[in-house]
Amino acid sequence: MISRRVFLKNSAVAMFGAGVAPAWLSRALYAVDAPSPRKKILVTIFQRGAVDGLNVVAPFGEKRYYDLRPTIAVPKPDGTPDSAIDLDGFFGLHPSLGPLQEIFTAGHLAIVEAVGSPDPTRSHFDAQDYMESGTPGRKATADGWLNRALPPVRGRVSPVRAVAAGAALPRALRGRNESIAVDNLDSFQIRDARSSTAFESMYASTIDTVLNGAGRETFDAVKILQSIQKRPYAPSPGAAYTRTRFGTSMEQIARLIKADVGLEVAFADVGGWDTHVNEVGAKASAGQLPNLLADFGKNLAAFYRDLGDRMADVVVVTMSEFGRTAKENGNRGTDHGHANIMFVLGGAVRGGKVYGDWPGLDEEQLYEGRDLNLTTDFRDVLGELVTAHLGNRDLNHVFPGYSNPRFLGLIG
């Protein structure tokens, strides 16, 4: 495994170079060889509805991109707020993702292009299911990859080691290891203590196995979270979450991480990406997709700032069920497509780079003549994070039937 020292050296260079080195870095440098009692944490974000990756990270260096999307393409970088933010001379970040630029430059954000699930389905439902079960094409899988990704432990485990932000437990987190859904940290309790005890014992003793399991997990977690509820939360200076559901989710995950209660994996989702119509407004920074991206970018950046030096332990990865058609449709939108992009963000990430082979957008290069082709399996990305970051080497268990993942070298 790669040592903390390497990460800190790499990132120190990158960050001082960019002139955004936060105060935590110097503190962390001194602590290089101190063993960290803190666990590594993987935060996964699911963009439900299939985000249009080709307009999130635009291949502005390819002329075909503009031919295929005469009215909705992100304009070439020209320094204005309505043009792409140049990343490497070929790819450009959507202008509404401005807050992510400095994280990319600091070397803590990596982008993977032409990545996704090899299954050909264009059904939201099936594709999400496959990506969350981690077994494309196989519907019978009962549990989720993120649940299986939890490293095996002996002895005590925290009841809040696997948390989904929201009112439902997503498919990705269901399974043998305990996992909970937390909609709101502050109201995660029974209103009066007397009733709490009564409920706890009813759920602990019921023979209804479904409710018994969930009930036990709930009350174990309630006790842990009580300590957090006593302290009002103030994000670190400069960390400005928005008041959207996604903003609240990211803030709560940050709060859990900083409270040191044993979190190892977290999940948040954000919907609304199914942009069949009027994906972009009158200018590149206005309209449906730009609005969603603005909120998305602001909250990822807020999370990064909020965690400060804790980002050394954290990797955030984003995914969406499939990409969208390379060509815009008849309504200034895009239909269901194939390959997409993923973001990988964290202190230990070898960022500042766009990963993955670019398959091109010429007709014969497109998947079924219409969608971006796939050159990286999403399990290559997740597999590397599970192994190199979480330290779980049993990938056969996490992604059954996917025996030869090809790591990109995202974690360094």
Next chain:
Amino acid sequence: MSKRLFRTVGIAVLAAIAPVAPAKSSKPKRQPEERQFQIKLSKSEQIQHALDRLTFGPRPGDFEKLRRMGVKKWVDQQLHPERIAENPALETKLAPLASLRMTQEEAVRHYPPPQLIAAVATGRQPPPDDPVARLAVERLVRKYRARKGATGNAAQTTDDLEPVKRLDEVLTAEQLQILARGAPDQKRALLASLPDSTLDDVLAALPRARRQELFNFAPVDTRRKILLMNAPQAVINYDLSDAKLYRAIYSNRQLEELLVDFWYNHFNVFLDKGADRFLTPSYERDAIRPYVLGRFRNMLEATAKSPAMLFYLDNWQSVGANAAVNARRASRGRRGLNENYARELMELHTLGVDGGYTQKDVTEVARCFTGWTIKAPRQGGGFEYNDRMHDKGEKIVLGVRIPAGGGIEDGEKVLDILAHHPSTARFISKELAQRFVADNPPATLIDRMAQRFIATDGDLREVMRAMLTSREFWSRGAYHAKVKTPFEMVVSAIRALNADVDEAFPLAQRIAQLGEPLYRKLEPTGYKSNNAEWVNSAALLARMNFGLALAQNRIVGVRVDASRLNGDPAQIAREILFRDVSPQTITALEKALEQQQAKQKQPLSPALVAGLVIGSPDFQRR
């Protein structure tokens, strides 16, 4: 931190995925699932099961009613809702909810979205006829004009315009005092005592926040006025959610209401998507409700031609590449195909994702539906077929040739092909069985229902009858096999406690907290009906807290008379569950209550026990 907290509970969650046999002992040795569906229920279990599955939960007296009538006869009656006299109490509750009865044009005019306020302000649109709505809209129009006419700082205070009449012109000093600092009862009495015209002036003169404050003290009519003044469009959502809850709680046609919930979810549209904010009420009323026990093909066509669905899945904008409308446009201004509806039509509405269609079929079906559009969607217009948007070329759908030169009949042929496809019969049967029988219904049952679907040309009453007369439905494998959805859970609690609801919206907000915001599932999949979807920590805590709040009368608009519940915890539990509570649950409950009483020396409150029972594991199943 104590050791206990970190104990592993490994086995627990596996069970959250697998369907659970109604266990008799804690031994994990399960009988094969299929066998459970062969084991018969006792007479009284059958009554319980009928009330659990074919209603939104038993009310006091229902059990006896079914026993007298006989389960078979009762089921048959539920399959013919038109033969059941409706509950007059329900009609009283629904009467004030005016938007339910409006056409979509009327709805958009009465409860205008911001762009229509602008249209009224500039004289392009008349104000509503209804006096309350007119007052509210005129107020917004004045605000709009003030904003447009204002320069600089004046634009900041748009809500607090100079009112037509000042508060002290319409109220006495004493009344003003009550309005500002009175006790809740005083405020309630004051609002009830004011003549209509004075009340309108008072509401109009109050700033938004203070008006909203009065909401909880106001009688139903006044609440609507407050809502109208604050945000007219919100009235539609309010009426829609209220009506759904009132019907579920009070209707005598319970199975029909369950089916409306099922089919709306099957043909889901999302209330918050643009024009669907005012198209949804007529969608449910005209495209879903009339067909839930009718022919599937008719419901399919009603949804395909409904402006709500055309808007939600974007088909109204889909244009054939070579359609007439494109002929004279420059290439940048051309519109083209949108596959959204075509795909979901096959995947979610008819064949199912494994029903045997390809990407090519999706594109061909989309071409067939070009021209199925909406006339003036933002003004509440209805379905329109526009031949100039239609793709006139030949199409091949699932191997069937649809010749070139067709018009609206291209789409209608597709509906015929899909409605009569064996995959559709199977897919619909399976979904119904998953909702009404068990998460993994036996294949034999699905086959029988699908055969009935095909034999009766998709007569949904007959498909339901096939299910409701099956051995599998009345079996151990089905009994209590389903976890209630949040909507079912909340409504069943209201019914079990015989609570009086004169304001349903707070309940809708609770249901949203439990994870199922009504009419607000963004994705076309609708909500899943499997148990794993609804069992998680956030939702369980919310259910328990709801139980306590309900029984202790802490939910606005809902009144529970817990004093009618008496006796020991086991008796109270029996009055709410209409059966014996499980020995494990009652032992745990009694022990916990005893310990508390020992500490607190207070008599046990029936409301507390009722709240605990509503939140108990036993109450979460149906």
